[in-house]
Amino acid sequence: MAKIVIIYHTRTGTTKKMAEIIHMEIKNNNIEADIFPVESVKPKQLLDYDGIIIGSPTYYGTLAGPIKQFIDDSVAFHGKLDGKIGMAFSSSANIAGGNETTIISILQALLIHGMIIQGDFKGDHYGPVAIGKIDKRCEDNCRRMALRFIELLRKLA
Amino acid sequence: MAKIVIIYHTRTGTTKKMAEIIHMEIKNNNIEADIFPVESVKPKQLLDYDGIIIGSPTYYGTLAGPIKQFIDDSVAFHGKLDGKIGMAFSSSANIAGGNETTIISILQALLIHGMIIQGDFKGDHYGPVAIGKIDKRCEDNCRRMALRFIELLRKLA
Amino acid sequence: MAKIVIIYHTRTGTTKKMAEIIHMEIKNNNIEADIFPVESVKPKQLLDYDGIIIGSPTYYGTLAGPIKQFIDDSVAFHGKLDGKIGMAFSSSANIAGGNETTIISILQALLIHGMIIQGDFKGDHYGPVAIGKIDKRCEDNCRRMALRFIELLRKLA
Amino acid sequence: MAKIVIIYHTRTGTTKKMAEIIHMEIKNNNIEADIFPVESVKPKQLLDYDGIIIGSPTYYGTLAGPIKQFIDDSVAFHGKLDGKIGMAFSSSANIAGGNETTIISILQALLIHGMIIQGDFKGDHYGPVAIGKIDKRCEDNCRRMALRFIELLRKLA
Numbered sequence: 001m002a003k004i005v006i007i008y009h010t011r012t013g014t015t016k017k018m019a020e021i022i023h024m025e026i027k028n029n030n031i032e033a034d035i036f037p038v039e040s041v042k043p044k045q046l047l048d049y050d051g052i053i054i055g056s057p058t059y060y061g062t063l064a065g066p067i068k069q070f071i072d073d074s075v076a077f078h079g080k081l082d083g084k085i086g087m088a089f090s091s092s093a094n095i096a097g098g099n100e101t102t103i104i105s106i107l108q109a110l111l112i113h114g115m116i117i118q119g120d121f122k123g124d125h126y127g128p129v130a131i132g133k134i135d136k137r138c139e140d141n142c143r144r145m146a147l148r149f150i151e152l153l154r155k156l157a
Numbered sequence: 158m159a160k161i162v163i164i165y166h167t168r169t170g171t172t173k174k175m176a177e178i179i180h181m182e183i184k185n186n187n188i189e190a191d192i193f194p195v196e197s198v199k200p201k202q203l204l205d206y207d208g209i210i211i212g213s214p215t216y217y218g219t220l221a222g223p224i225k226q227f228i229d230d231s232v233a234f235h236g237k238l239d240g241k242i243g244m245a246f247s248s249s250a251n252i253a254g255g256n257e258t259t260i261i262s263i264l265q266a267l268l269i270h271g272m273i274i275q276g277d278f279k280g281d282h283y284g285p286v287a288i289g290k291i292d293k294r295c296e297d298n299c300r301r302m303a304l305r306f307i308e309l310l311r312k313l314a
Numbered sequence: 315m316a317k318i319v320i321i322y323h324t325r326t327g328t329t330k331k332m333a334e335i336i337h338m339e340i341k342n343n344n345i346e347a348d349i350f351p352v353e354s355v356k357p358k359q360l361l362d363y364d365g366i367i368i369g370s371p372t373y374y375g376t377l378a379g380p381i382k383q384f385i386d387d388s389v390a391f392h393g394k395l396d397g398k399i400g401m402a403f404s405s406s407a408n409i410a411g412g413n414e415t416t417i418i419s420i421l422q423a424l425l426i427h428g429m430i431i432q433g434d435f436k437g438d439h440y441g442p443v444a445i446g447k448i449d450k451r452c453e454d455n456c457r458r459m460a461l462r463f464i465e466l467l468r469k470l471a
Numbered sequence: 472m473a474k475i476v477i478i479y480h481t482r483t484g485t486t487k488k489m490a491e492i493i494h495m496e497i498k499n500n501n502i503e504a505d506i507f508p509v510e511s512v513k514p515k516q517l518l519d520y521d522g523i524i525i526g527s528p529t530y531y532g533t534l535a536g537p538i539k540q541f542i543d544d545s546v547a548f549h550g551k552l553d554g555k556i557g558m559a560f561s562s563s564a565n566i567a568g569g570n571e572t573t574i575i576s577i578l579q580a581l582l583i584h585g586m587i588i589q590g591d592f593k594g595d596h597y598g599p600v601a602i603g604k605i606d607k608r609c610e611d612n613c614r615r616m617a618l619r620f621i622e623l624l625r626k627l628a
Contacts, residue, residue, distance in 0.1 A: 425590025433582025
């Protein structure tokens with residue numbers, strides 16, 4: 001049975017809350033999913049999952065240092081994540097504050113692992129984004145992307 | 158039965174040759190595939206295919222004008238390409254001459270159409286790239302990515 | 315005396331309005347500035363200016379086709395724009411709809427021309443962005459970036 | 472008098488060697504320059520320099536974890552680097568292996584600090600890149616970009 005992991009870094013709690021909304025939506029659809037702050041997970045655990053979702057606050061236009069270090073360390077399993085499904089999300093203080101480029105920076109890492117990603121023709125195209133506090137727009141986008149992720153996972157299972 | 162289209166822009170012929178290598182590899186694996194210079198195809202035709210592969214020379218770090226215009230015009234079918242599989246490739250004059258960012262610029266468009274893409278843990282991670290003339294490295298990468306594309310297409314069919 | 319050109323593509327009028335706000339702010343600071351829709355300007359004219367500002371709506375995550383074609387055509391003057399100062403701005407329908415990656419796609423072209431760009435530690439970091447209609451946030455960012463652009467132009471003159 | 476700092480992360484020594492080539496070229500042109508592995512420098516020290524050059528190996532398509540953490544920590548001096556001049560370089564194992572996107576990821580951070588960057592119409596457009604071992608092409612590009620950097624620094628001093 002397919003299993004998903006959600007890994008996030010958080011400082012103010014916004015990225016964590018996004019992770020929880022996505023986690024809840026996945027579980028409500030009867031897919032097994034684990035959720036970890038990046039500090040509590042080892043790259044090796046990535047092998048246990050079919051879907052990998054990574055969330056990061058927007059720091060200087062790319063993924064946060066702890067997320068990047070985790071991805072750098074995952075090189076020990078390079079080639080083993082090939083064909084898994086990936087998704088990214090990001091929180092940021094401002095519109096045009098680097099949230100899109102942060103998501104792209106995570107997607108690039110997933111692609112280099114040989115993973116499969118899907119965009120969205122509606123909503124937040126590259127992945128869900130929070131601007132400041134989480135509002136309805138953000139929550140809807142987190143749920144929508146979670147549902148699309150599950151759908152892709154089921155097709156590829 | 159799954160069908161693939163390869164669309165390219167070319168001036169010197171390099172991108173065309175890459176398109177032909179990819180086309181040949183797909184057909185050799187018994188998947189139906191059409192190949193068009195971007196000038197000879199209408200966005201509406203995209204609806205007829207399960208897989209869409211787009212190639213562009215590297216002009217100023219993003220997809221060539223005619224490719225971009227074609228993508229802009231595809232907005233008439235926005236939402237209709239959702240879930241199709243995509244891939245990009247690029248030719249460039251030099252190493253570090255913008256070939257990676259050109260591929261990313263095409264992948265961004267595919268994601269915004271809701272399409273599914275996959276990277277490669279070996280070879281040219283984001284998509285095949287030619288540096289100057291097509292050499293064995295480039296040819297191998299074109300073939301490899303074509304095979305991975307077919308594999309993904311079959312899984313999702 | 316330093317001279318600036320603002321070149322934009324517009325369909326709904328939003329990008330044009332951003333261009334006009336930037337143009338006005340520059341002129342109010344006693345710097346000569348011309349403003350053109352991309353359809354009314356030739357790449358050769360770029361040689362007449364010290365500062366080049368380019369605005370594009372957000373279409374599929376990168377600069378609009380007509381802007382890209384204009385940039386592709388500017389290859390006839392490759393090397394001649396070296397050391398000029400550049401800036402980019404973008405309008406988009408939605409948050410996380412590709413506006414940042416659109417600005418980055420323009421900045422990449424300016425860099426490949428050897429041009430000089432500056433980000434902003436406040437406001438819209440890569441360049442001013444409109445989300446939907448132009449609001450006060452957008453207008454302030456357009457003005458702010460225009461002033462920073464002038465400041466850099468004066469330093470480099 | 473203008474002062475430059477070069478900060479790098481290295482594992483195999485390639486990025487370090489690029490840093491040293493750039494350092495040497497700057498000093499040969501009678502500009503004061505310091506060079507540090509990222510582990511030996513504190514964000515606060517950035518305030519002492521007019522020009523900041525950052526080099527990173529290409530790990531999963533963006534700047535290495537230690538470089539990213541250093542940049543994240545530099546938030547304590549956000550706004551204080553405004554107007555400084557920046558440049559980035561990267562080493563990578565392969566062509567199309569993520570070297571361009573790694574450089575862009577550093578440039579994005581510099582822009583968000585309000586810094587000034589310049590591309591190159593010749594050579595490695597976004598910043599010098601090594602593919603595997605350092606060869607003449609790479610060395611020439613490091614020297615060329617160092618000279619361009621100095622020239623910009625002198626104009627802005």
